[in-house]
Amino acid sequence: MRSIILLLFLSVHLVMGNSNFWAKTGHRVVGEVAQGHLNRKTKRAVSKLLNGHSLAAVSNYADAIKSDRAFKNFSAWHYVNIPSGKKYSEIEPSPNGDLVTGIQKCIEILKNESSTEEDKVFYLKMLIHLIGDLHQPLHAGRKEDKGGNDIQLQWFGKGSNLHRVWDSHMIDDYGMSYSELSRELPSLGKEQIRDIKKGTILDWVAESQELADEIYNSVEKGEKLRYSYSYKYWDMVEKQLQKGGLRLARVLNDIFS
Ligand SMILES: [Zn+2]
Numbered sequence: 001m002r003s004i005i006l007l008l009f010l011s012v013h014l015v016m017g018n019s020n021f022w023a024k025t026g027h028r029v030v031g032e033v034a035q036g037h038l039n040r041k042t043k044r045a046v047s048k049l050l051n052g053h054s055l056a057a058v059s060n061y062a063d064a065i066k067s068d069r070a071f072k073n074f075s076a077w078h079y080v081n082i083p084s085g086k087k088y089s090e091i092e093p094s095p096n097g098d099l100v101t102g103i104q105k106c107i108e109i110l111k112n113e114s115s116t117e118e119d120k121v122f123y124l125k126m127l128i129h130l131i132g133d134l135h136q137p138l139h140a141g142r143k144e145d146k147g148g149n150d151i152q153l154q155w156f157g158k159g160s161n162l163h164r165v166w167d168s169h170m171i172d173d174y175g176m177s178y179s180e181l182s183r184e185l186p187s188l189g190k191e192q193i194r195d196i197k198k199g200t201i202l203d204w205v206a207e208s209q210e211l212a213d214e215i216y217n218s219v220e221k222g223e224k225l226r227y228s229y230s231y232k233y234w235d236m237v238e239k240q241l242q243k244g245g246l247r248l249a250r251v252l253n254d255i256f257s
Contacts, residue, residue, distance in 0.1 A: 024060045026171050026241060028178035030132040031055035033185065033245020034252065037193075042249075042256040049121050055128050055248070056178060062129035074126070077102030078133050080205060081143035084213065088205050099139060103130050103201055110255045131251060134204055135244035137211035138163050148215070154224040162219060170230050170237055185242045196243050197250040204247060211236065 035055045038046065050058055062078070065071040076096040082088055088100060097105075106127035109115045115123075133139045141147035141163070148162035155169050176184065188196070218233070219225065 024063070025176075025178050025181065026136065026167070027059035027063075027129060027132040028056040029171075029182050029185075029241045030135065030244040030248060031057070031059035031128055032178055032182040033242055034128075034131075034248035037246055037249035037253075039253050039257055042253045045256040046124065046252060049117075049124050058125045059128050059132060061125040073097075074102070077126070077130060079139045079141070079147055081147070082140065082205075082209055084142065088202055088209075099130060099134055100201060100205060103127065103134070106130065107251065107255060127251070128248060131248040132244050134201075134208060135240040135247075136166055137208045137215055137240065138166050140205055140208035141212045142216070147212075151216075151219065151221055153219055153222055156226055157224070162215070165225065165229070166215065166237075170234065173230060174234070181241070182245075185238055188242070193246060196246045204243075211240075 031054065035043075046055070047053075062074070066075055073096075076094060076098055078099065080088065080099040081094075082091055093101060106123040109119050109123040110127070138148040145151050146163070148166070149164075151162040153160060153162060153165070155165055156173075160169065171181075174181070215233075218229075
């Protein structure tokens with residue numbers, strides 16, 4: 001009996017572990033795009049802190065530590081909830097912290113010359129992930145539905161929710177590895193790249209918030225989504241991954257050079 005229970009536990013764990021694994025592709029693409037836009041000085045500093053690992057390789061660290069209670073204070077850093085029609089600067093910041101205060105804290109620690117090496121490594125990994133989260137628009141969604149997590153719908157006949165469609169279903173079903181996907185992103189001119197890198201963290205939050213509104217309007221509760229949804233929104237997914245990567249590079253270049 002015991003072994004049957006253990007077997008059941010293991011198989012549930014495997015299935016869940018698998019779905020988590022796939023959800024990681026988006027963050028890796030953001031890391032990979034950023035890697036190609038670091039200047040030489042930043043590349044050297046970042047590589048030293050990451051012990052030679054790439055940005056893509058460490059981009060999911062912040063999700064991996066979520067299951068460890070020792071890091072529970074960081075779980076609110078992955079999102080920010082702003083009521084529709086309001087700006088971040090007009091709301092009372094959450095006492096638990098949020099995506100904006102999280103990113104600011106990472107930048108502050110990394111810029112501070114008296115920070116320990118250990119802290120710099122930790123907050124660098126957090127920053128790489130959080131800039132990715134910032135570009136999944138539903139991480140700047142509404143509080144009442146937990147950024148779309150409570151909007152149940154079907155994805156190719158299986159129960160899911162709006163947040164998950166944007167976190168992972170569309171990217172996973174596209175069927176490319178993170179390195180293939182990074183290579184396949186539309187090529188941009190110098191001016192377009194410059195435009196994307198412009199702005200502040202709060203500008204980028206406002207942009208995600210606006211896109212989140214569009215995404216909320218794109219579905220009805222319980223809707224059965226299929227290819228036509230991916231087809232319609234794939235451009236936005238690609239653009240967000242690309243913007244996330246370019247802006248992560250800009251933030252890191254600002255810090256390290
Ligand atoms: Zn996250």
